[in-house]
Amino acid sequence: MNRPIKFRVYSKRLKVYIDYYTIGFSKSGELQYLSDKHGAGPVFAGDYIVEQYTGLKDRDGKEIYEGDIIEEDIEVGDDDIDGEYRYQVVWDEETLCWSLSPNYSAIHKDQWETNLSREVIGNIHENKELLDGSN
Secondary structure, eight states: OOOOOOEEEEETTTTEEEOOSEEEEOTTSOEEEEEETTEEEEOOGGGEEEEEEEEEEOTTSOEEETTEEEEEEEOSSOTTTOEEEEEEEEEETTTTEEEEETTOOBOOHHHHHHOTTOEEEEETTTOGGGGTTOO
16 A cells, blocks of 8 residues: 555643644664754653544545544444444554454555445544444
């Protein structure tokens, strides 16, 4: 899959996503520095959460990032299955692919594109309550 490598950064201290110009990682993959309009500097990795773009978009064309909360409407004619379901987008270290959690397997691009009901409704940092009581 050919996709842009993009990230977004959530500040735990400010409790918002922040704009940045460049981002740097150590060889072990830990956040090492960010630069913003004030310049570059070392950061405390524990102060930020870096989330990667999955390469997928929701039904409205919105880019989907790690940490997003996805809602999908399933209608197959079975009252036990039909309904709205919500999941968090996560990276699965075991399968080495993006997954929807809880209780969902890997996100495969061809399967994603055939389900046109999936929509980003929030993210795990600002809208965690959206997952409460989800299927």
